[in-house]
Amino acid sequence: MKRLGFLTIFLITLLSCQRDYNKTKLPYKFIPTETNAIIKVNELNDFLNSIENNEILSDIYSKELENTSKILKHFNTTNPIYIAYADSIHSNYLMLTKNDSTLFVIDSIPNHMSETLVELKIEKTQIDDNIIYHKIIGNTFAGSNDLELLKTLNYENENTELKKLIETTDEKSVASILFNSKASNYSKLLFLDAVNKDNSNFTVLDIGYSDKGINYNGILTSNDSSANVLKSFKNTIPQKINAPSIAPYSVSSLISIAYDDFSVFHRNHSKDSTIATSETFLNFTNEIALIDNALILHSLDTNLILESIEDKSHFESFRDIDIFEYGDSEVFKSNLKPFVTFENANYFSVFENFIVFASSTETLKSILTDVLNNNTLANSEAFQSINDNLSDEASLFIFKNSEGLSNILGKTMKGYNANAVQFINEDNYTHINGVVQKFKKRAASNSVAETFTTQLEATILIPPQAVKNHVTNAQDIVVQDVNNMLYLISSSGNVLWKKQLQGKVLGHIEQIDMYKNGRLQLAFTTQNRLYVLDRNGKDVSPFPLKFNDAITQPLSVFDYDKRKDYRLLVTQGKHLLMYNAKGQTVNGFKYKANGSDINSQPKHFRIGSKDYIVFGAGENLQILNRQGDVRINVKDKIRFSDNAIYLYQNKFTTTNTLGQLIQVDTKGKLSTENLNLTNKHQITTTSKTLVSLRENRLVIKSRTIDLDYGDYTEPRIFYLNDKIYVTTTDLQSKKVYLFDSQAKSIPNFPVFGSASATLVKLDGERGLELITQSDDKTIVVYKIH
Secondary structure, three states: OHHHHHHHHHHHHHHHHHHHHHHHOOHHHHOOOOOOEEEEEOOHHHHHHHHHHOHHHHHHHOOOOOOHHHHHOOOOOOOOEEEEEOOOOOOOEEEEEEOOOOOOOHHHOOOEEEEEEHHHOEEEEEEOOEEEEEEEEOOEEEEEOOHHHHHOOOHHHOOHHHHHHHOOOOOOOOEEEEEOOOOHHHHHHHOOHHHHOOOOOOEEEEEEEEOOEEEEEEEEEOOOOOOOHHHHHOOOOOEEOOHHHOOEOOOOEEEEEEOOOHHHHHHHHOOOOOOOOOOOHHHHOOEEEEEOOEEEEEOOOHHHHHHHOOOEEEEEEEOOEEEEEEOOOOOOOOOOOOOOOOOOOOEEEEEOOEEEEEOOHHHHHHHHHHHHOOOEHHHOHHHHOOHHHOOOEEOEEEEEOHHHHHHHHOOOOOOOOEEEEEEEEOOOEEEEEEEEEOOOOOOOOOOEEEEEEEEOOOOEEEEEEEEEOOOOOOEEEEEEEOOOEEEEEOOOOOEEEEEEOOOOOOOOOEEEOOOOOOOOEEEEEOOOEEEEEOOOOOEOOOOOEEOOOOOOOOOEEEOOOOOOOOEEEEEEOOEEEEEEOOOOEOOOOOOOOOOOOEOOOOEEEEEOOEEEEEEEEOOEEEEEOOOOOEEEOOOOOOOEOOOOOEEEOOEEEEEEOOOEEEEEOOOOOEEEEEOOOOOOEEEEEOOOOEEEEEOOEEEEOOEEEEOOOOOEOOOEEEEEOOEEEEEEEEOOOOEEEEEEOOOOEOOOOOEEOOOOOEEEOOOOOOOEEEEEEEEOOEEEEEEEO
């Protein structure tokens, strides 16, 4: 009996430990050992949008995500989603993510059928023509279109190698992919089949995208097997890639290998080579590159190479450059496969630090003509547009223009004239950087062109606003319509998501990083709600906070010490309520109302080491400290205009109903200045620049512009690229004006627009974008060069 009791306790403990383990186990640890490809989705909405709107990703992912994307669009999560494929044809998938109550709400899905497979404790859900079997294991949601796969899934499947690689991925990327040679679709991103051929090890790539294309970086794990061609670079040091400096600008393909010691590279590369490394002139090179119809060597001393090439004879001169005939024309035919193979190296010339081999003198002369005229790849705008995405040095570098890329992807890729992948050798793995990008020739200087328009479903309620996209480091656009639908629109004009709100957004939408991890949320108020939304437009718990009494001013967000310890200040009539980023009341803040309604949005300013919370209440300027106590007692009464309060010249600045400039210093002393403004006027300031508008007279830093008579929106100041810009829109003539700080009109303005405008740098391209409306339902974006 004692032994039976002991076994019972042991089994209960074992099962309990197993259950506890499952509850704490990370979702990706359930990925089966026999897996050929994994997609890790970090930002679900951005990922689904990229599949739909990005030409490259839609082609790369199309096979794998043909069915899963139809399931994924019904998921609601900001947690990573792991999609694993075990078979070579990628028809069966396994989806894993952290479970919560709102992840996969079946009852809210239209056109679905569901049932429970009771004996298996597995749910079966059919959405249109797609079936997914799913269950919960501990705190992990597991789903698959393969019932047998799901039945055998358990915690003993853990793949240690994959686990380590997954943990190296960048959580800030839209998605990451891990694949071996059986995942041939993804291998296209490496531009050279041999790199991943017969390789059982995994390549890991973090993917970013834009409307122009994609960029990616990661690692390729390597071993010393004969199948691994990158072992050729073992014990070599990556070098600067010089071949683009001599390759013609129109080259469709360039493959370059670089090393610090050719003999080490060659010893690793081929034991059966006919090249004697002790004698070859290639020992004096540090780079060999193959372009369309020529082969290029780079050396720090071409004289040594020229002296070492014995089987040569002078053939002719071209523009004072000697052309030699070469006797060993097949030396490059097979010795450098699979990177470089070149037949009929009949002629060569020396140009600066390069030696160029070609099959004919005509080809050689064409290359020399281009380089003498600076018509090289390195000087082309297309190549220069991708340089920032590439490392200075590499072991293997591959460039393709649109023709070369079309050959890789098996489809016409018109306009993709700037595409490159580089491999940078390390001890046991290889770094990868890649960029596939459309290139459009830059517009003429000072030009303004319409970039895109996006039409909403209903009339626009609040003007479009730019918000930072922490995934792409670009800017997106947020806007609300009269049905209180909030939209997030990408920098290329695609609607990323829509969310129904309970009321109109008050004022400006703020962004916070409430988890201090680089991921930004949108924070704002409506009349009875305080919202915080994540990147996918989902509510962040415990928000929204609901209020019975009306909120009367826009949300104020304070980050006193720039440590992301946010304070969210809500105004209700006479009262102020302060919350932290967790939605909890801040007990240390208590504002004693003065009996009057707060008539301007509370703002936070720092002067020196002191904090000031400033707003108007009745005819009093209230200046508080962090705790809500009066910091400065302003005795003078102010008949506030409708303008906000600014910090200008280190003074709290606004205007009164007489059009006078009102300034209060840090001692509470009030001063007035007559700006010759009427009772209907508008002002805005930075710390050193004051802009005012009355009727048709715009004043920027005391410089006056007389505009045509019209109905103008309040002027707005933007500080971009170390320059100040001012905008205002005439709603009658539908003209948007743009001026610099000297009150000079920006060339080619005004442009057509029917609302106030926002000036911003939307993407990574040169120039700025101006966002406004072309009609009551349509956003229009102009590019300013």
